[in-house]
Amino acid sequence: MVDAIDEYAVGQLKEFEGKNFVSATMEGLKLDETEDEKQKQEELKQKFEGLCKVIKDVLGDKVEKVVVSDRV
Numbered sequence: 001m002v003d004a005i006d007e008y009a010v011g012q013l014k015e016f017e018g019k020n021f022v023s024a025t026m027e028g029l030k031l032d033e034t035e036d037e038k039q040k041q042e043e044l045k046q047k048f049e050g051l052c053k054v055i056k057d058v059l060g061d062k063v064e065k066v067v068v069s070d071r072v
Contacts, residue, residue, distance in 0.1 A: 029071070044068050 010021055022029065033041075045068045052066040059066070 024071070041068075041070060 013021060015021060048068045052068065056063065056066040
């Protein structure tokens, strides 16, 4: 969605054909995942924990936090 009215319209439409709308930009969005996908995500978080800390240290107050995510 690219028009300003899009966000407003979706905000007013809570559901469509029995399915609730949720924002894909909000933190904490949970998609259906298999146990393997959950485990791989946890392994990636552990693997890149040091890198996230270094990036946060370098950027300082320019960012609130640095985390591994599967969101684009």
